[in-house]
Amino acid sequence: MxxxxxxxxxxGKGKDKxxxxxxxxxxxxxxxxxxxxxxxxxxxxxxxxxxxxxxxxxxxxxxxxxxxxxxxxxxxxxxxxxxxxxxxxxxxxxxxxxxxxxxxxxxxxxxxxxxxxxxxxxxxxxxxxxxxxxxxxxxxxxxxxxxxxxxxxxxxxxxxxxxxxxxxxxxxxxxxxxxxxxxxxxxxxxxxxxxxxxxxxxxxxxxxxxxxxxxxxxxxxxxxxxxxxxxxxxxxxxxxxxxxxLNDKIPASVRKLIDESSKENPHGIYRILFKGASTSTPLISNTAKKFDVDLNVLHGMVTELQGIPFGNLIVEFKGPKEEMDKAIQYINDHNALIKEVDQDGI
The missing domain is CATH 3.40.50.300 (P-loop containing nucleotide triphosphate hydrolases)
Known part of the structure; x- marks a missing residue:
């Protein structure tokens, strides 16, 4: 060990060096x-x-x-x-x-x-x-x-x-x-x-x-x-x-198009992280069916870390705010980590 x-x-020696x-x-x-x-x-x-x-x-x-x-x-x-x-x-x-x-x-x-x-x-x-x-x-x-x-x-x-x-x-x-x-x-x-x-x-x-x-x-x-x-x-x-x-930063031009197309309805861009068994669950599909929200996948990848599957999705949510909140909570409750992405893609 x-x-x-x-x-x-x-x-060096001396305070300034x-x-x-x-x-x-x-x-x-x-x-x-x-x-x-x-x-x-x-x-x-x-x-x-x-x-x-x-x-x-x-x-x-x-x-x-x-x-x-x-x-x-x-x-x-x-x-x-x-x-x-x-x-x-x-x-x-x-x-x-x-x-x-x-x-x-x-x-x-x-x-x-x-x-x-x-x-x-x-x-x-x-x-x-x-x-x-x-x-x-x-x-x-x-x-x-x-x-x-x-x-x-x-x-x-x-x-x-x-x-x-x-x-x-x-x-x-x-x-x-x-x-x-x-x-x-x-x-x-x-x-x-x-x-x-x-x-x-x-x-x-x-x-x-x-x-x-x-x-x-x-x-x-x-x-x-x-x-x-x-x-x-x-x-x-x-x-x-x-x-x-991961190379998942959203280009500024794409971000601009999303913002312009979503002026009338509430929207947000979220990162969803999956690991282990949750990577094989159709969580996005189930969310779209269950709630009145449109989901637009902007980036997606699955890799492996220490033998464990790891998925990373960048998804645009669009719809009534109360439905978006329910959809986000639903994803959180199903062994996935979801966080809103800021303007820098973080």
Missing amino acids: LVLEDVHKVY KVEALKGINLKVEKGEIFGVVGFSGAGKSTLIRCVNLLERPTSGKVLINDVNLLELSPKELRKERRKIGMIFQQYNLLHSKTIFKNVAMPLILEGRPKAEIRKKVTELLTFVGLEDRMDHYPEQLSGGQKQRVGIARALATDPDILLCDEATSALDPNTTEAVLDLLRKVRDELGITILMITHEMNVIRDVCDKVAVIEHGKIVEQGPVIDVFTEPKTKIARSFIRTV
Whole structure:
């Protein structure tokens, strides 16, 4: 288990030169979880992940791995604990003059492991990531996705308990990203390794993470299970990230046409969120039949979060106000979340 308690990181000295990169970070990543931290550039994501293995030493706070506070260890003890933490980088960080075999073997070579043990371990790891036929190649002979697979194999060489991923997919195309995320799931499911993932891509959070934290200006402003944050985001920044995945903002021209066509009758635009079994219920159809309202679906999608179906609809309601109120209450009573959408589509 990984726990960060009130972690601060301040750069520079003197009152006017200080930069607070992290401002009291509190996170708990349970064993076997894939935990994502999402934020814009400059939010403090990379500083946070580098504080976990003390590549950046926190100014204050605690970094606990299996109840051991890394900040209290001697240099020798810290080196030993760091073997339990693997790291995957955005730009792969491979040695271009070494073969793929040597790149993966490097952590074991530095530890002085026997050659036979190294060959056995590296062969197993390259087979695990699907590159057993590339061990004698060099990095420039591989695609970006293959290089990242090498990086994952190298990070697994010391049998870590925790794997840190710093924007591990941001340099990859969508298909390659999906393949790398599948591999990270395999790492978690088959090897039982806990993964902390830093990213600015909400689709990565959606596709692979169990929990997510949103970081802004060095602070965690929202966190929780992915499905809860997606269905009921509490902060503006979380909603903006989710929108990059849902892509459901109503164009201004469409909004204008709706407003002009609805001047005579009360109307409203609502977001309806379904999860689990409610996604298969004909709730919109039943609502239109039961009440004197017209329903115009402006956007609709169904996706999956943590294996749970999740539906998102943007619907225009039009009709007598009392009928609209009854229809909204009916939807609320049938395991769906409904909220009016404002002019910004939120």
